[in-house]
Amino acid sequence: MRWIAIVALLLGLAAPAYAGSDTPPKGPTWERDLLVAQQKALAQGKPIFLYFTKTY
16 A cells, blocks of 8 residues: 555656646657547557646
8 A cells, every 4th residue: 555655646746847738748649538548548458547637
């Protein structure tokens, strides 16, 4: 259970770095459509990482 706390802490520290931005973080290509992402993930046998933010 300790690893869950570590992951939550790291995600909490990383979130402010992207605050106020409409562009996703650099890295692999991000899909903005969940259904498209699900289809690609199933076809490639990969998990899905959901990234959400709130804009004002």
